[in-house]
Amino acid sequence: MSKIRTRVAPSPTGDPHVGTAYIALFNRVFAKSQGGEFILRIEDTDRARSTPESEKAILDSLKWLGLTWDEGPDCGGEHGPYRQSERGDIYKKYADQLVDEGKAFHCFCTTERLDAMRREQRLNSQPPGYDGRCKGLSKEEVAERLAAGEESVIRLDVPREGVCEVPDMLRDPIAIEWKQVDYQVLLKSDGMPAYHLANVVDDHLMGITHVIRGEEWISSTPKHILLYQHFGWEAPTFFHLPLLRNADKSKLSKRKNPTSITFYEKMGILPEALLNYLGMMGWTMPNGDEKFSLTEMTDNFDINRVSLGGPVFDVEKLNWLNGRYIREDMSTDQFVQALKDWAFNEEYINKFMPLVQERVERLSDVAPLAAFFFAGMPNIKAEDFAHNKIDEETLQKLLQFGLWKLETQRHWNKPAIMADVKAVGEHLGLKLKDALFPFFVAITGEPRSVSVLEAMDYLGPDMTRARLRHALEVVGTPSKKQLKRLEKEFAEIGTFMD
Numbered sequence: 001m002s003k004i005r006t007r008v009a010p011s012p013t014g015d016p017h018v019g020t021a022y023i024a025l026f027n028r029v030f031a032k033s034q035g036g037e038f039i040l041r042i043e044d045t046d047r048a049r050s051t052p053e054s055e056k057a058i059l060d061s062l063k064w065l066g067l068t069w070d071e072g073p074d075c076g077g078e079h080g081p082y083r084q085s086e087r088g089d090i091y092k093k094y095a096d097q098l099v100d101e102g103k104a105f106h107c108f109c110t111t112e113r114l115d116a117m118r119r120e121q122r123l124n125s126q127p128p129g130y131d132g133r134c135k136g137l138s139k140e141e142v143a144e145r146l147a148a149g150e151e152s153v154i155r156l157d158v159p160r161e162g163v164c165e166v167p168d169m170l171r172d173p174i175a176i177e178w179k180q181v182d183y184q185v186l187l188k189s190d191g192m193p194a195y196h197l198a199n200v201v202d203d204h205l206m207g208i209t210h211v212i213r214g215e216e217w218i219s220s221t222p223k224h225i226l227l228y229q230h231f232g233w234e235a236p237t238f239f240h241l242p243l244l245r246n247a248d249k250s251k252l253s254k255r256k257n258p259t260s261i262t263f264y265e266k267m268g269i270l271p272e273a274l275l276n277y278l279g280m281m282g283w284t285m286p287n288g289d290e291k292f293s294l295t296e297m298t299d300n301f302d303i304n305r306v307s308l309g310g311p312v313f314d315v316e317k318l319n320w321l322n323g324r325y326i327r328e329d330m331s332t333d334q335f336v337q338a339l340k341d342w343a344f345n346e347e348y349i350n351k352f353m354p355l356v357q358e359r360v361e362r363l364s365d366v367a368p369l370a371a372f373f374f375a376g377m378p379n380i381k382a383e384d385f386a387h388n389k390i391d392e393e394t395l396q397k398l399l400q401f402g403l404w405k406l407e408t409q410r411h412w413n414k415p416a417i418m419a420d421v422k423a424v425g426e427h428l429g430l431k432l433k434d435a436l437f438p439f440f441v442a443i444t445g446e447p448r449s450v451s452v453l454e455a456m457d458y459l460g461p462d463m464t465r466a467r468l469r470h471a472l473e474v475v476g477t478p479s480k481k482q483l484k485r486l487e488k489e490f491a492e493i494g495t496f497m498d
């Protein structure tokens with residue numbers, strides 16, 4: 001049997017998600033438990049949403065957790081490049097091959113036509129999906145229109161009848177009717193592949209034997225199976241892991257739970273503890289131990305022991321496990337070292353000490369003033385936000401709009417953060433000084449402190465956003481109905497440019 005090869009294939013479009021680490025962990029453990037190899041591939045074909053900062057954060061976070069890989073964009077390997085944006089020519093060749101063989105077709109439909117089609121489908125309560133208009137075009141017409149320079153995408157031809165049985169090693173085969181499967185775009189008009197084509201081509205060319213991914217991909221698997229058949233390639237073995245869930249069993253989302261790995265790092269969760277906790281999601285050690293290392297998990301791993309009940313990502317339980325690592329496994333020296341690695345180091349302290357130095361009389365004033373730089377959520381109450389220029393509604397808007405602005409802020413520095421807060425303040429008719437007040441309380445826990453804009457810069461996006469979310473919870477998170485209204489109003493806020 002060929003060597004077992006697994007991969008994790010994140011899209012670098014945001015903060016490094018705990019779900020990515022969870023999938024990476026199971027892929028790595030499965031491969032290593034059988035002497036196989038684990039690969040990291042970056043799926044950055046969505047050029048508008050992919051960023052190098054996000055890619056770096058994902059790689060750094062996985063390394064911080066100890067989830068190292070044998071081949072990847074940073075360390076190379078025999079099957080590179082490992083970044084899909086650098087493999088464009090490969091995909092085009094395969095898409096053209098499918099067209100030549102009549103297994104895919106050029107589609108010239110304009111965005112306007114597709115929008116109109118979707119509107120009509122919605123009106124008639126039909127499932128959304130391409131209606132297949134360009135499927136019937138003759139070879140000659142296609143050649144003519146291409147020669148005339150008309151824009152087109154390449155779509156996969158999909159049977160309209162019958163059922164696809166998706167094999168899954170953790171479940172009975174899952175039957176999905178072909179008519180539910182869209183004529184998927186394989187190659188976009190700019191020549192970039194869509195996820196499905198790139199994913200299948202790469203898994204094949206990179207020799208991936210087992211695809212272990214989240215169950216949200218089950219509905220895509222028929223397209224993948226079809227592509228393997230069309231190319232005449234053997235499909236890998238699929239395992240769809242249960243999704244991580246919030247306490248209310250909904251899909252883990254940052255509205256209900258922080259999802260960024262760097263947030264947990266900033267909260268002082270140890271990498272071993274987070275990894276151990278992710279290992280407990282849907283899997284148990286044969287001896288029932290809850291505390292286990294990556295090596296112990298690898299030595300005892302049996303993928304058939306994965307349970308499919310939606311594992312709940314419970315922050316309280318993670319904290320409890322982390323506490324066990326701190327108390328049971330660390331000498332005082334190791335504990336002090338962990339604190340230094342975490343935040344008690346010159347690099348971090350030197351960032352904000354100039355702000356603190358300006359405001360103290362005695363050295364003993366430093367710790368109380370700077371404590372929030374080393375803390376999680378501040379201890380605040382709704383009354384702390386009382387201000388004579390800011391009524392309850394305005395307060396909620398300031399925090400919610402500020403949070404939304406900062407959630408999409410890609411440049412995390414003082415001027416960018418200031419521009420966001422200013423824009424929200426202007427919109428609400430407030431002076432910057434007043435608009436900043438609730439941010440002081442939310443971020444530093446006090447109505448006055450060192451510059452809150454600089455503090456947000458140094459605390460970083462994860463911790464800042466988490467404290468703003470926490471503040472919103474304290475003053476009252478908007479209801480669903482209010483949220484709808486707020487979203488509309490938020491769309492009117494421009495970007496403040498100095």
Ligand code: GLU
Pocket residue numbers: 008009010011043199212213214217
């Ligand atoms: N790029 C996909 C993701 O972000 C990969 C899905 C898969 O593993 O096939 O999750």
